[in-house]
Amino acid sequence: MGATTVVKARPARPARPPSPPETSAPLRTGRVPTGPGRRRRRAGMLMVAPALLHASLWIGLPVVVSVALAFTKYDVLTAPEFVGLDNFRDMLDDAVFRKSIVNTLLYTFFTVPFGMALGLLVALALHTGLKARGIFRTAVFLPQVTATVAIALVWLWIYNPGNGLLNTMLAFLGVDGPAWLSSTTWALPSVILVGIWQGIGMKMLIYLAALQSLPRELYEAASVDGASRVRQFFSITLPLLKPATFFVLITSMISAFQSFDQIYILTDGGPANSTTMMTYEIYKSAFREFRVGYASAQSLVLFVLLMGFTLVNKRIMGGSRGHN
Secondary structure (H helix, E strand, C coil): CCCCCCCCCCCCCCCCCCCCCCCCCCCCCCCCCCCHHHHHHHHHHHHHHHHHHHHHHHHHHHHHHHHHHCCEECCCCCCCEECCCHHHHHHHCCHHHHHHHHHHHHHHHHHHHHHHHHHHHHHHHHHCCCCCHHHHHHHHHHHHHCCHHHHHHHHHHHCCCCCCHHHHHHHHCCCCCCCHHHCCCCHHHHHHHHHHHHHHHHHHHHHHHHHHCCCHHHHHHHHHCCCCHHHHHHHHHHHHCHHHHHHHHHHHHHHHHCCCHHHHHHCCCCCCCCCCCHHHHHHHHHHCCCCHHHHHHHHHHHHHHHHHHHHHHHHHCCCCHHHC
């Protein structure tokens, strides 16, 4: 009989635990990945480049030069001479510039809130289904797109003490109208009235766009709960208009601080500097007295005031989260 070969079976190996699925890690080759995203970014940068170049050359560079000149004595004809804080010390002793700051604050204090209130009222009237809304919207917005010089010339005729429209109407009522633009008492209120009238259109347009985007479901629910129109306005409309109100407030303040054209045409800063604004005083210092360094320092003070008021309003209106 042949020999029998016994084959021993090897013990089975324990099964390996399943390995976790491999995640494809990006290859770090040091190169920016190409694709549609990169092409879109490149196309966007090319489209924005002209605006960025324009802003850098005509806004950014002048701002930097103006800040540098604020600490120099410069009259265009001679080289700038560094004087440190002398220009700012001179401003403290400049009664006319202090008067211009007060006039600018008064002008802003009256034109901004009254203009915003009237703009909101007009927007509410146009939003509630007023007939011929297109005609009224155009009529209210027309002063905003009309040249300020043309508007100032029209108001010069209205304020004319002899045969102007305003004094003619007052004479019809038996009232003797004053010399509006030649009186130290009435000159600034007259300019403020023009500023309020001219700025209503843009405020109305922004508020009207904001009102049209408000959800109607909230008003329907409030009506079901018995809330009146007045309660709906203060509880729903005003809180939801907060971003638009913040935007209108900031842009209106900037516009009020930069008012120049109507002052130049209507009163030329007079009488007795009663309507001199900060921008007009900067213009006189730079282009009439050729004190460019001093005018640059005044511009820097104007910028600081505007920035301060903007930050304060941002804090009062509830921070930046509600306005992004």
